[in-house]
Amino acid sequence: MATPTVEKFLLEVSRVLRERNGPQLQDILVIEPPLPPLYNLMVNELRNAFPSGQDDALEDKCTRALPEYVEMEDGSSWTAFIKFMRQYFCFLRDVNVENLVETFQLLRNLVKQSVNALGHGSMGVVLLPTVIAFSRALTKLTIALHKKPQLIAHLIRRQAADESGSRSTLVDTAADVLRDAFSGCLNDRSVTGAGVGSDGRPMGKKISIYVIANLCLKLYFECDKIRSAEQIFVNIQNGSPPLSLYPASQRVTYLYYLGRYYFVNNHFYRAQLALQSAYDGCHSKCVQQRSRILPFLITACMTLGRFPSQALLRRPEAAGLAEKFLPICRAISRGDLATFRSFFGPEGPHTDYFLRRRLLLPLRDRCEVLVWRSMARKTFLLAGSQGDPGARKAPTFDLHDLLRLTQVLERRSFGQTQKKPIGKTHTNSIFMFQNSQQNGIKPELYVDPDVKGVAEPAGPPEPTMLDIESMVSSLIYQGFLGGFISHRQLRFAIRGAKEKGSLNAGFPNVWEVIKSRSSDAVPGWKRDEVSSVRNGVSRPPGPGMVIHLSGARPAGTPPM
Template identity: 40%
Template sequence: MTLLIEFLTQIRAFVRQQNGDELRNWLLVEPNASQTYHNLAAQLRTGFRQQDSTALERTIEKCLPEDDDVSEGEATPWPGFVTFMKDYLLFWRDVDFDNLLAAHTLLSGLVNSCGTAFAHPTYGGMLLKTAMSLCETMSRLTMMVSRRPDLTMRLRNVEADDRKSIAETSAEIIQKIFTTCLTDRTSARYSKPEGKKIGVYMFANLVLKLLFACRRTQLAKQIFTNISSNSPPLSLYPAAQRVTFLFYLGRFNLSNSHYVRASLCLQEAYSQTPAPLVSHRHRILTYLIPANLFLGRLPTQSLLSRPEASDKLAAVFAPLASAIRQGDFVLYQHTLAAHEDWLFERGLLLPLTHRPRPLLWRSLARRTFLLTYALTDADANVDPSVPARKAATLDLADLQTAAAFQQRRLQGWHAPPARRAPRTSRPSSCAPSPNDTPSTLVPPDGGRRGCGRNEGLVCGDGDVTLRRRRR
């Protein structure tokens, strides 16, 4: 009991002084906190059992009384704060850090209680840094649980298919605190952020991180809409918060096919990230390169040779860019297949499968034109000093032949093995014979490999033809 009384007495002193920094330093929830917190937890388990919490409530109310007469510049505990402190002590009494799901449930309730106390119009601002610390801890714990399929399977309910994921539930809790910061009237919108508005982008970034982690990116639209309507300018906030927000805004635009907006946001985030932060620049480039690629801006060799791109990004996007330049569907499809898991985890597989196809067809048509176009006799006799009025044309039959060649390559056809020419004593007898074979490729030994619906030049194994398909 002595340790509990001392702890609550010191907390009351910090509240009276409105000392938010010390409240954050004292209200810890991490398992690596000092031994004093574990001693406090042991005392709570001994003196206040789970079946009877009224004794703990009376102790807290006695140590944190609400004063009627408060001096100027001081504060007093309010009912929301008293409830928050009760939940804080119950957290330490009941938490088992080895049981991640139970710890997450307790921490979610504590953060929700902190958000209620934080919403107090007069004294809630002193809990800003405490709320930041608790939300960051909950975000890390949520990501840890989300990466454990053995734990998330326990949360699934067969009878309720619309059950929210643990990341989405945590995002909703933090979003309430974000709304409290956004609607604060301490400072004007376009002035330097003060009071609760200091935490607008910090809490927004935590919500976006969790929404993108659980692949519920459409729910992020409300965050961006509210910020564009009520938030102070992004330039007034620290660089780390600016870059993180621009990164998620760029990813949101990319997932909604707004490639120009995505490119602008991600490029600004990349430019504001210092060069030594290689891992951060790597994450931004992972989405900046595809955004530019969909706009026809292919990555250069100098970009792919930078430290943040020289490893995985170069191995993925260098062959893709080369395939687009050459109109090589085979190389493009093989590269996607080789890195399918990596692209799928980042939500890039589906757009990279479909969006660059017009660029591939354009390059294939251009390459076919360069290989097949020739001047006619009539064109050769024209005076070169006179400007030509006849447009250069591409024979679609040649384009169909080139496309059919690549389609068969995708189906596993390959060039026949080279055969040694027969020896003859008369060179004059080796007269050329016309090649009337329908293809220079031979089918694979195991039979033709079927193409998926997303792999063929048109649709799976469908033939490349100039005829209009009947519906």
């Protein structure tokens, strides 16, 4: 059966390949609906001439239309592209956009075949824009299916019944294909050196490393596979040109995901470095993008003792954040433990917001240490001894005073959490009796023998002096308190008050303490290589440095 439209289409593809016009090839290979009328005509020809089951005949037709790629002038062959064209026609012929699961399978196979064709040394780069476009479509479809579990429930049941042990999810199979595309760009052998040209720009397929990496990362983060992102960052650290050589949009997106990754893994200093750079690199008009970065950046900084300014919270991208974060900052600064804990309880005004964005645990657990520091500072200001520099007597405060303050705040905190019932109760059938009495025992009177006779606590145990000593010792160890504990007198003494003053020496700035002992190196963030000498200062040798040995002499030879 004649297929004039298909033949004309293949001739156009051949022409574009001869011109090595990658963007035009992407424009021709359309997959997303609505299809232009010419493509609908081509689909009808494919269904009539090459129905399902005649894929080999369809591949033969592609081979006859593209013979120059069976054996190329340089002696290589690009039969992977012919197979890709066959898969493209099969996709157009078989796709049914009403069935998203089948569409996913077809699209994944198409992207996989395009990645195989991308591997050709000289012609693969022409297909790169098409691979990126198809990968975007696959990412979008995978995320949509992940958010509609009812559509893939039958696949989950099938995997559960599978005895082979394979447990690859739909997200995993899509991520595998995208990772292959990422590796193909990262390990491009058609370019020399580090993959950077004389003009300072990435060459070959390396130009799209971060585009495809960002698609992989988007898939991982949207589908709760964040741990799987580690290999992407490791590979980029080992084989990518510096991030600064790529467009701002790619840099911002990549640093956003890198910061989110370190945020999840509790590396908050690294997280704020990446997120701050992403925020600074995002244009002020990109309010939506900045608003996605800002909650994570503010939270990461708060855990490090760095609070958001009023000027920041007045920006358009910070709309609604002041009412969520400023009360927490005030509670930390005042050492108000009861109010601080109330923000993260079930009755907290913004608990749902923090939970949805996974900010609650970092704020609650990491910032409570800062509340204790403020409580110690308040105790010193209200009841501490300023000491006598002339008599070499250090400023101190009594740990009993801190204990009493803590006990009062703990009681107040417990009282606030008990004002109202905690959320909605959930009835579980395993705890229900069919009758009001079962086995001769009334349910409301039953007591487990193991706990019979144990008095029911009226509330949480009150803090003891041991708790206070442990907390103050922890603050000293972390550098948030400057001094030592006299365990015999149960007092905290400040060191260095004569030189710095009592408050500066005893209660150093938390952000400065953490910053002074942290490195600005962020694994996964490939930065520009430094030369061995910068500003007249010799730098230690490292990866990528060239060491000239022309003037080397045997060991022990005196200098000339």
